Amino acid sequence: MTTKKITLSAAALLMVAALAGCSGNTSSTSSSAADNSSAAGADSSAADNSSAAGADSSAADSTAADGTTASKLDTDITVVSREDGSGTRGAFVELMGIEQKNESGEKEDMTRGDAEISNSTNGVMMSVAGNVDAIGYISLGSLNDTVKALDVNGVECSVDDIKSGDYVVARPFNVCYQQAKLDGNAAAKDLISFIESDDGQKIISDNGYISIESKGAYTPSGVSGAISLNGSTSVGPIMEKLCEAYKNLNPDVSIDIQQTGSGAGITSATEGTCDIGMSSRELKQEELDAGLTEMKIADDGIAVIVNLENPIENITSDEIMKIYTGEINNWSELG
Numbered sequence: 001m002t003t004k005k006i007t008l009s010a011a012a013l014l015m016v017a018a019l020a021g022c023s024g025n026t027s028s029t030s031s032s033a034a035d036n037s038s039a040a041g042a043d044s045s046a047a048d049n050s051s052a053a054g055a056d057s058s059a060a061d062s063t064a065a066d067g068t069t070a071s072k073l074d075t076d077i078t079v080v081s082r083e084d085g086s087g088t089r090g091a092f093v094e095l096m097g098i099e100q101k102n103e104s105g106e107k108e109d110m111t112r113g114d115a116e117i118s119n120s121t122n123g124v125m126m127s128v129a130g131n132v133d134a135i136g137y138i139s140l141g142s143l144n145d146t147v148k149a150l151d152v153n154g155v156e157c158s159v160d161d162i163k164s165g166d167y168v169v170a171r172p173f174n175v176c177y178q179q180a181k182l183d184g185n186a187a188a189k190d191l192i193s194f195i196e197s198d199d200g201q202k203i204i205s206d207n208g209y210i211s212i213e214s215k216g217a218y219t220p221s222g223v224s225g226a227i228s229l230n231g232s233t234s235v236g237p238i239m240e241k242l243c244e245a246y247k248n249l250n251p252d253v254s255i256d257i258q259q260t261g262s263g264a265g266i267t268s269a270t271e272g273t274c275d276i277g278m279s280s281r282e283l284k285q286e287e288l289d290a291g292l293t294e295m296k297i298a299d300d301g302i303a304v305i306v307n308l309e310n311p312i313e314n315i316t317s318d319e320i321m322k323i324y325t326g327e328i329n330n331w332s333e334l335g
Helices: 002-059 087-095 121-129 159-164 179-183 186-196 198-206 236-249 262-271 285-289 317-325
Strands: 078-082 099-101 107-109 116-118 134-139 170-177 225-231 253-259 276-279 293-306
Touching (some): 078 087, 087 170, 087 293, 116 121, 121 134, 121 293, 170 179, 170 186, 179 186, 186 253, 186 276, 186 293, 198 236, 198 293, 225 262, 236 253, 262 276
Parallel strands (some): 078 116, 078 134, 225 253, 225 276
Antiparallel strands (some): 134 293, 170 276
16 A cells, blocks of 8 residues: 555656646747747837838938038929910910920920810819929919929019019919990999009908009999909909909999900900900910900919928929920939
């Protein structure tokens, strides 16, 4: 009996030892796996940090030899332009040298054939706001915080710099009409007087445009009737504000404004289908010869705009010309 108990006890001890050994191996294996996992995590973290550092380095400003910094994209430029016939486009291509002589010696708009065409100021802003690679141009008076205006030749697109002549991309806002047709519409003639007055020019300057010399205070005449205006989508927004103020003073006048582009407005005024045409460029001699009278109501800058995420801040007139004629295709090509 004693021998049997000893034998069983020895067997029990052996079993406990075996189980302890197994437990020790399991613990050791778990510890090793955890260490390996930790090491792998550290490697992964290091790799991630290295990758992030590379990305940051790629996006960071590059330092030039003179110590200045310049940051730019390395992607193809999406060129956004107004439609043919737009007064803004006409002024822009002339001022920036995009209008050039062709083989016949005649001036021709050389805007690149693959440009994205928009038929309104708002359309250009939406295209540029939605595409980090895009560049476009709009009326300064329509500029908002959805896009960024570039300095041109180191000069800001501002009212003061346009007035001083330092900002080179500027043009007039005009209205045009057949004098006989205007004389036959007392309300339309009175609206012109309001626009030229102290009251009208104050509305223009208060809305970020550049006023012209006014012709004194306006006195409401109590006139009634209907006025139709047609033309520039750049002039349109300020004309709406002018007409709203005019109607408050002359409630018996109804006004219809169609924003179809400068070319269409000039044609409409020439054909007599509207009382007053709106143009964001000076009229051509042949348009004046067709019987139109032109009157400047304000001055305005043309803002060259890019996406808010585009790091570029300044561009030269020559670079603008080369982008729009197709000589420059990638943002990295800019100096």
